[in-house]
Amino acid sequence: MTAEDLKHINADAPSSGGFFIVMSMFASLGYVLADVAADAMVVQYAQREPAAIRGRVQTAIYLTRDSCSMIPMLIVGFCMNDFKYGGTFSWSISPNIVYGFLVVPCVLAAYSAFALMVEERVERVPLRDYLGSAWMLLQQRVVWQICAFKFINTLFWGYNSTLMDPVSSLWVHVQPIVNTSFQIVYQLVRVVSMFAIGRYALNWDWRATIAWCTVLLVVMDTALYYVAVWDIVRDQYFQSIISSLEAVPTACIFLFGGYLLVEIAEVGNEGLVFALLTTCSNLATPLSTVLAKTVDSFFMARLSDIQRDDNAVRWEVSYSFIAAASFKLFSLVFLVLMPRQKAYVHVLKRTGSLSTPAAAIVLIVFVAGYVYNLTTNILSIYPSTSCLRIAGGKGC
Numbered sequence: 001m002t003a004e005d006l007k008h009i010n011a012d013a014p015s016s017g018g019f020f021i022v023m024s025m026f027a028s029l030g031y032v033l034a035d036v037a038a039d040a041m042v043v044q045y046a047q048r049e050p051a052a053i054r055g056r057v058q059t060a061i062y063l064t065r066d067s068c069s070m071i072p073m074l075i076v077g078f079c080m081n082d083f084k085y086g087g088t089f090s091w092s093i094s095p096n097i098v099y100g101f102l103v104v105p106c107v108l109a110a111y112s113a114f115a116l117m118v119e120e121r122v123e124r125v126p127l128r129d130y131l132g133s134a135w136m137l138l139q140q141r142v143v144w145q146i147c148a149f150k151f152i153n154t155l156f157w158g159y160n161s162t163l164m165d166p167v168s169s170l171w172v173h174v175q176p177i178v179n180t181s182f183q184i185v186y187q188l189v190r191v192v193s194m195f196a197i198g199r200y201a202l203n204w205d206w207r208a209t210i211a212w213c214t215v216l217l218v219v220m221d222t223a224l225y226y227v228a229v230w231d232i233v234r235d236q237y238f239q240s241i242i243s244s245l246e247a248v249p250t251a252c253i254f255l256f257g258g259y260l261l262v263e264i265a266e267v268g269n270e271g272l273v274f275a276l277l278t279t280c281s282n283l284a285t286p287l288s289t290v291l292a293k294t295v296d297s298f299f300m301a302r303l304s305d306i307q308r309d310d311n312a313v314r315w316e317v318s319y320s321f322i323a324a325a326s327f328k329l330f331s332l333v334f335l336v337l338m339p340r341q342k343a344y345v346h347v348l349k350r351t352g353s354l355s356t357p358a359a360a361i362v363l364i365v366f367v368a369g370y371v372y373n374l375t376t377n378i379l380s381i382y383p384s385t386s387c388l389r390i391a392g393g394k395g396c
Contacts, residue, residue, distance in 0.1 A: 021381060034109070039278070040271030046262045047270075051342060052203070055259045059198030062255065063191055070187050075101060077180025087176040122268075134272060138359040141352025142264055142345065143276070147362050149337035150257070150280040151369075156331035157214065157253070158288035161324040162296045163317050164225065166306050172228050174236040182240035190247035197255050206256045207335045213249035214332055220246055222325045229317050231309075257281075260338070263345035283369050290376045291327075294390070296320050 046057045075098060081087030125133075137143055168174045201209070224242045227233040265273040301316040339345045379385040 034113075036271055036275045039274040043262050043265045043270040043274055047265070054262065054342065055202045055255075056198045058258065058262060059194055059255060062258075063194045063198070066187055066191050066194065070184050072098075072102070073180060073184055073187065077177065077183070081176055081180070085176060089177075133269070134276075135359065136354075137269060137272065138276070138362060139354040139356055140349070141355060141358075142348040143273070144355065144358040144362050145337050145348070145352070146260065146264065146277055147280045149334055150277055151284045151365065152334045153257075153331045153338075154281045154284035155288055155291070156327045156334075158285050159292050159324055159327035160288070161225075161320040162292050163301055163306070163320050166301075166303060167225060167228055167317065168239065170303070170306050171231075171309065172234050172236055172239050174239060178236050178240055182244050185240075185244040186247045189244050190251045193248045193251035194255060197252060201252075202259075203341065204256075205340050206260065207338055207340050209256050210253050210338070211332055211335060213252045214328060217246055217249045217253075218325050218328050220249075222321055225321050226318065229314050229321070257338075259342075260345055263342050264349070279366070283366065283373065286373045286377070287369055290373065290390075292324070295323050 042058060042061050046054060049055070049057060078089075079093045080095075080098070081089040082092035084092060138147075168179075220242060224239060228239060233239075261274055261277050264277070299316045299320050301313060301320060305313045306317070339348055376390055379388055379390060
């Protein structure tokens, strides 16, 4: 890197990211508020479908969302690919321009919500009554059982080795432009898979499909990285193609895990049910990352170690991927909590009893998980605490 290039590099960027993280938190708050309202609308329309084809509206919404997500991928991948971003282009655009582009769809979405949507007015529910109905909802077996499934299953299924990116960049030498191109291929495969699921697989057994797809994903992922770790195949195109094909089982797991949410909601509580159950998954996702950082902190596989590329380091990296595969397979144990199909959800709604202790446990786990997740993420921001094992470091 030349002296001219070094002038554009901020060496203190990793330790000065707190401001951007806090601002992103506020931006995420607005996104979540809009997303929950949109999800409630999706549930309302999905429940109007006949049982035999229920899920097609939901699939179409996700398909549209994932299709449009390729646009920002193209912008970031091809317009932010010079030396500052680890790429090879001679030009790039600044992050502020990207943020400016992102304002455009936000404005269009706000206009659509105000001018194009037609919804019936309903009476405002007093906060006390709303909280009371939410507490009664949480006591229903179908709700707390699915909450438990979504949280625990996502916690273990979402566990990924923290060494995936170092292996790809330092050993396989995947170039940014190749990575971006195949991310778009991944999205295309995912969209096609969603279309096929919505057309032909709506009535498949949810449990069996998720189980088989999880096993397939573990086999593909583990084999892909093991041939790279042990220098059998270190080809960026081979790794990128196999990674793109993983979109098929991933799409199945995502959709079948989402179809049951529509079956639980009732008229008037669509947003509450969808928000509650998706929050259980969303809360478990960062906890999976924290868990992975904690486990991987015990392996001697720092970036400096990986650059040595000897047998000792390869074994340490292998242990990390063995742990990831084990956690993903362990998530299958909790599939017993998930109903097999739509009819099973309605049977559970009719016959399930109320449980105050179960509802209380869900709330306690939710609050504890949120506090733990927030704490570990804040600790990882500051250099003085990022070395702690709880923050994903090797220990101070």
